[in-house]
Amino acid sequence: MSETTEFRTTTRHMLKRSKQYASQTLMGGLSGFESPIGLDRRDRIEALRTGDIGFVHSWDINTSVDGPGTRMTVFMSGCPLRCQYCQNPDTWKMRDGQPVYLEAMIRKVERYADLFKATGGGITFSGGESMMQPAFVSRVFRAAKEMGVHTCLDTSGFLNRNYTDEMIEDIDLCLLDVKSGDEETYHKVTGGLLAPTIEFGQRLAKAGKKIWVRFVLVPGLTDSEENVENVA
Template identity: 40%
Template sequence: MEVKGYIHSFESFGTKDGPGIRFVLFLQGCPLRCLYCHNVDTWEIKDKKMVMTAQEVMKEILKVKGFIKTGGVTVSGGEPLMQPEFLMELFKLCRENKIHTALDTSGYIFNEKAKKVLELVDMVLLDIKHINPEKYKILTSVDLENTLKFAKYLKEINKPVWLRYVLVPGYSDDEKDLHDWAKFASQLTNVERVDILPFHQMGKSKWEKMKKVYKLQDTPTPTKELIDKAEDIFRSYGLKMLEK
């Protein structure tokens, strides 16, 4: 029996989700409840927009194969690892078609099925949203421990990783926390680069539409000075940042 994927949407020409131009598939469902989430409509599996098999998704990917040959396919969400069987099927099909794959994940779901998915994917975009366990829980509503184990496992299997850090004024911009995050990240020898993602208010309308309370409506976008300071701290630990 074919595994069906619960899908929120897809984007044919993504440029921010891994190397090159990419087909980006957003899966439905997420166990985290990040205060700054800009895809709040992906949280509940039941709110899916589409149900497709891996083969059906592959047909959509192959339509743009010529455009993504320097990039590949990225699966994002939500949290894709909520649907590991679907991911395994899709990544196998991508391998058969010689298409590069990336998994965009929080690392919160770390079990044997997740490990099987990681065997099949070419690289991981890992969001380590905070390094302080209490502050991580405030931001995401879940525990940090699994994500750190996930990150260490990626190092163990030498899987190429891009790390992502969302910079939220008043939540994830404390200097000590930035140093602690960078110190942890610098021990991961498989990290190819780090991207700082400045917090923005673009998800606010989705929260209102979903009738959810948006706690960050008074939180500003980080200043250029704050972003530069965070980047300088990360660079001081030898982390490779995206060149401007």
């Protein structure tokens, strides 16, 4: 195990508290963001590809939940997985999110930059699946790094190929959510494949990035001794 990797296990009790936190977070909505509502579908698709806009579910300011210090956590819309215990199923569809200008998001980070630096915090992109919108997320991270703000990516790693090595350079910390340690259970839990998550973790480790491994322990689903050992 790499020195930059930490394991954090979520129990059923912690998951319940996490759901309560999520319900509070979602109430934050998208106040304070200018939305490009006037863009037609073709222009939106192109702006999404270039990262000029991102489809965002909500955002919140929190402490010691989504990385160190006081952080701005942005919940992106869209996710390719369908986890049985998902705490934010309302983030699954990208079209349910609100399009937000890149410049508006960067201004929001800049507004809180001094707070982040004072507390050792920063910006975290979560979801949904943050890697569904790699151009937007990576461009915000690049701007944050130029401000001296800590960056954190909360992801399943399932969309490993969406993220280039250049994009990885601007990640300070990755909260890598490993749903299961074996293929069969992973597919049962998520409907997806385990391999991309492992590959993304290996790329992060090779780049010397700090990783906090997250694992949700669900009785009767992911709690077998073999599965837990495989995650480790």
